[in-house]
Structures are given as C-alpha cells and as structure tokens.
Amino acid sequence: DTGVSQNPRHKITKRGQNVTFRCDPISEHNRLYWYRQTLGQGPEFLTYFQNEAQLEKSRLLSDRFSAERPKGSFSTLEIQRTEQGDSAMYLCASSQTSGGVDTQYFGPGTRLTVL
Amino acid sequence: AQSVTQLDSQVPVFEEAPVELRCNYSSSVSVYLFWYVQYPNQGLQLLLKYLSGSTLVKGINGFEAEFNKSQTSFHLRKPSVHISDTAEYFCAVSDLPLRRNQGGKLIFGQGTELSVKP
Numbered sequence: 001d002t003g004v005s006q007n008p009r010h011k012i013t014k015r016g017q018n019v020t021f022r023c024d025p026i027s028e029h030n031r032l033y034w035y036r037q038t039l040g041q042g043p044e045f046l047t048y049f050q051n052e053a054q055l056e057k058s059r060l061l062s063d064r065f066s067a068e069r070p071k072g073s074f075s076t077l078e079i080q081r082t083e084q085g086d087s088a089m090y091l092c093a094s095s096q097t098s099g100g101v102d103t104q105y106f107g108p109g110t111r112l113t114v115l
Numbered sequence: 116a117q118s119v120t121q122l123d124s125q126v127p128v129f130e131e132a133p134v135e136l137r138c139n140y141s142s143s144v145s146v147y148l149f150w151y152v153q154y155p156n157q158g159l160q161l162l163l164k165y166l167s168g169s170t171l172v173k174g175i176n177g178f179e180a181e182f183n184k185s186q187t188s189f190h191l192r193k194p195s196v197h198i199s200d201t202a203e204y205f206c207a208v209s210d211l212p213l214r215r216n217q218g219g220k221l222i223f224g225q226g227t228e229l230s231v232k233p
Contacts, residue, residue, distance in 0.1 A: 042205050042223030100218050106158035
C-alpha cells in the first residue's frame with residue numbers, strides 16, 4: 001500500500017491551454033474523489049466516482065472540466081481552456097466504502113498555476 | 116445545506132502549552148465529523164473522526180476531539196503541543212449516507228493555522 005499518488009506535482013501553464021492531471025488511488029479502493037483547494041481555503045468538492053461511474057458533480061465543475069475513471073482504477077481530471085481562476089491545488093482522495101461512511105485518504109495534490 | 120466554521124484562522128502557541136482548535140458545523144441531518152492536518156506542500160492526513168458512540172474521540176499524535184451535539188461543535192485539543200505540530204488543520208463534515216451509492220463528500224472549514232513557537 002503506497003498511498004494515493006498524483007502526477008504531476010506541479011504544473012505551470014498559459015491561459016487557454018489544456019491540462020490533465022492523474023490520480024492513482026490506493027489499491028482496491030472503490031471510491032475516488034477530486035477536490036480543489038485555493039490559497040487560504042479548505043478543499044472544495046468537485047466530483048467523485050464509485051468504480052468507473054461518476055456519481056456526483058459539484059456546480060463548481062464547469063463544462064471546461066472533465067473527469068474520467070475508465071477502468072475503475074486511476075482517474076484523470078482535464079481542464080480545457082484554462083483561466084487564471086483555475087490556479088489552485090487539485091487534491092485526489094480515495095476510500096473503500098462498506099455501506100456506511102468511508103474514510104478518505106488524500107494524495108499530495110497537483111498545484112496548478114495559470115499564467 | 117451543511118457548513119463548517121472554524122472560528123480561528125490562526126492560533127499561535129508556545130511549545131508544551133495546551134491548544135484547542137474550534138469547529139462548529141451546521142447540518143439538518145446526522146453527520147460524521149473529521150479533523151485533517153495538512154503540512155506544507157503535502158496532502159491532508161486524517162487525525163481523527165467521529166462516527167457514533169463515545170463523544171470523546173482520540174486520534175493520532177496525541178490529539179483528541181469532543182463531539183457536542185447540542186452546541187454543534189467538534190473542537191480539537193492537545194494537552195501539550197510540539198514544534199512538529201505546526202501545520203494547517205481542517206475540520207470537515209460528511210452526510211450520513213441515505214442511499215447505497217450516495218457519496219460521502221466532505222465539506223471543509225477554512226482551516227486553522229497552528230503555529231507552535233519554541
């Protein structure tokens with residue numbers, strides 16, 4: 001068990017470019033969450049998957065954002081036509097649900113800077 | 116709608132002193148409560164969680180928290196802090212799942228920066 005990993009750790013891009021982040025959850029965890037954290041704020045929920053199904057999306061997730069988890073393992077988060085307001089830390093978390101509450105384990109995050 | 120308020124944005128304290136980080140939540144349903152810690156340039160690490168049962172919850176690194184339903188609070192405490200406890204602390208709430216596939220997304224407070232001075 002190596003924990004949740006995220007790549008890249010840092011990404012600098014120019015406004016208007018597309019970026020993609022990857023999250024590898026803890027093995028056998030069936031749920032995967034994406035959060036966004038801006039400076040001085042707590043993380044905000046974006047979306048989550050149970051296995052390969054995307055079951056909930058936040059209103060924060062505009063149509064420029066898309067997330068996938070094609071085989072129920074790793075997930076990607078893509079931002080198209082990036083804007084300066086997209087600059088933030090993007091956090092991934094995974095959990096194994098057993099019918100009740102699940103405990104989420106977080107990765108180190110991907111810090112995005114849009115110039 | 117659920118919300119979490121962390122009453123102090125910054126808490127400076129001297130080493131070996133006790134500390135309390137305050138958290139209040141608002142929810143119309145039963146909730147689960149969590150405290151996470153975030154060290155610089157790292158992800159969040161779970162300190163402790165309240166699911167049900169005893170209202171006093173013990174976590175890692177000597178931290179504990181008390182769930183108070185009447186005051187809708189979940190304050191985090193440590194009797195004696197170390198320099199290494201310097202970090203950002205987040206309180207979070209999650210709904211009790213009502214449906215099988217209903218997610219347990221976390222709603223976080225804005226965080227409290229704990230600064231431990233020698």
